[in-house]
Amino acid sequence: MDHALRQHWPLPSSPRPIVIFGAGGIVSDAHMPAYRLAGLPVAGVYDVDASRAEATASRWGIAQYRSVDEAAAVADAVFDLALPPAAHLDILPQLPAGAAVLMQKPMGSDLAGATKILTLARERQLTAAVNFQLRFAPMMLAIADARSRGFFGEIVDIEMHLNLMTPWNLWPFLKGMKRVEIAVHSIHYLDLIRSLVGDPLGVHAKTLGHPSTEIAQTRTSAILDYGDRLRCILSINHNHDFARKFQSCWLRVEGMEGVAMAKLGVNLNYPEGEPDELWLCRKGGDWQSVPLEGTWFPHAFIGTMANLQRFAVGEDAALSTRAEDAWSTMALVEACFRSSATPATPIEARPEV
16 A cells, blocks of 8 residues: 555544553553553552452552542543443442443343343443444554555455464353353454444354363354455364464454455464564555554554544544444344354255165
């Protein structure tokens, strides 16, 4: 392309202090590194586990709050809820009316939970967004920018392919959960696809576990129905426990005029990961590598917070992952699970001789 593609979200001109609820691994692995990298000020952290909050506060040199009330009382704060989905409904009513809040995905445990969160956010006039941060990964911002410039022409094919071994033992809380793979992982891909091409007409999906693990679902196949011109599929296998050679994780966005291939490196050899990659090709041309200025983790976490802060003061016209839009991603997730629970179309029996 003639000009460099956008890979960063602009920062707020006057950043507001961030108050984090939750001190789990994602905070020190992604939230705090991202905010430090961007120079976004973090006032402090609260967690029901005081020892965990103390360790996080000490590590990052921020305040530790001893109660929800103390954390919610920070003046002019933006609240970052890095919490399990079921906890959002407990914290949101205790935040100041009209507050700006960023909630960890998913938006509730299911669509009913998402609806309660959306209703509460409206009632309390919260400027509420959900941390669907894959949209803000440098390579995905670049793909969105390329699309806006007409690089692809009409998009006719989207494929998300994952075939690798995910160390599920790193998240012991997933054991016993009834909804796992789509709800906590492929939800990212569903949200990203919606951000690029809008809502599908419907979905055909099957999600299931694997004999080697007690996790409810670790594999998913899904077809998103966008009518007769756009094919969109997800093929997700978290149980390919073999050598690295054929492990892979990539997104292909293909149009009539151009195509993009994006490697999602964080998922490979997790948690060490590998570098992300973005490749573009125009019809009649050759593949070109796009130098990336960051990775999904932690750089994408800058974008969600920056967009929320800028929108809250009128510097951004739109809130990309606003609660209303996040609800639609949850509706798509719900449709996937509903489809998976629906019997497949039976094959006709051979007639007797």
